[in-house]
Structures are given as structure tokens and as C-alpha cells.
Amino acid sequence: MAKTGPKPIPIETRIRRKLKPVWCEPFSDWCYEWQGGTTKRDRGYGTIGTTYKGPKLLVHRVMWELKHGKIPHGLTIDHLCKNTRCCNTDHMRLMTSGANALAGNGPAAQNARKTHCINGHLLSGENLYEWRGRRGCNICRRASARLQKESEVTMQKLLRDISE
Secondary structure (H helix, E strand, O other): OOOOOOOOOOHHHHHHOOEEEEEEHHHOEEEEEEOOOEOOOOOOOEEEEOOOOOOEEEHHHHHHHHHHOOOOOOOEEEEOOOOOOEOOHHHEEEEOHHHHHHHOOOHHHHHHOOOEOOOOOEOOHHHEEEEOOEEEEHHHHHHHHHHHHHHHHHHHHHHHHHHO
């Protein structure tokens, strides 16, 4: 006679047991915050195992797919509420990875939103240069090159004076 264990609990039920409603001010609505395991020690995305010692899935992706179907290739989920543990699909949208990175608060997004350099020069038109995916200020670049040239000339003079 074959042994039978308890029936497996559906993943949606397992997920819903570990969600905690947290008020989300930007939406005047509830974030359903994951209380289980996460990536990056409580600062990342919620994860749930599929089987004992099996692969882990990202909870917000599972919830999206349960409600909306498969996530199309090339798209990722953006948390509009900026809460990576939120599983409320009303707080999510699909977008490309690049657009998602620029919508966030990481260094790439912060730099892309800058309108002026650290010295206050406008980053647009003739004053903007782009090199290897980075943006910069032409006024500051020229000033830096001028200082570099002046320091090289000064160093050459010093070396000449020492050797004489």
C-alpha cells in the first residue's frame, strides 16, 4: 500500500497566509506586505519555495501571474509603491528593465534626472556631452583639462629647475 501524506497546500493559499496589510499613503490603499523569506536579508523581494529544498519564486511575480497571466518576455514588474515586499497587483505595472531602473531611486535613475552638474552648469544643449553611457558638463570638462595641462607644464618647469 502506497503512503500518502497530507495534500499539498496551493501556492496562492500559502502566500496569502504570509501577507500583512500595511497602509500605503501614495495610493491611499493597502500594500499586502510579504512576511516570509526575502532576497537580501529583509530588504529585497519576497521569496517562496515550490517544494522542499526546491527552487524559490519571487512572490510578487507569482501574484501577478495568478491575476494577469504570464509575464511577457523582456518585461519586468515595477512596484509603483516602491515597496519591494508588496504583493498587491494594483501597485504593480509591467515595463522593460531599463525603464524600471530609471523609474527607481538607484544611482542610474538619480543621474538621469539631473539637470545641472555639481558646479551648477546646465546639462543640456552644447554643454552636454555623452560618453560610454555617461553624461557630463563640457564647461567642467574643459576646465579640468586646462588645469591638467597647467599642472603638467608646472611639473615640467619644476623638474627642469631641479636638474639644472
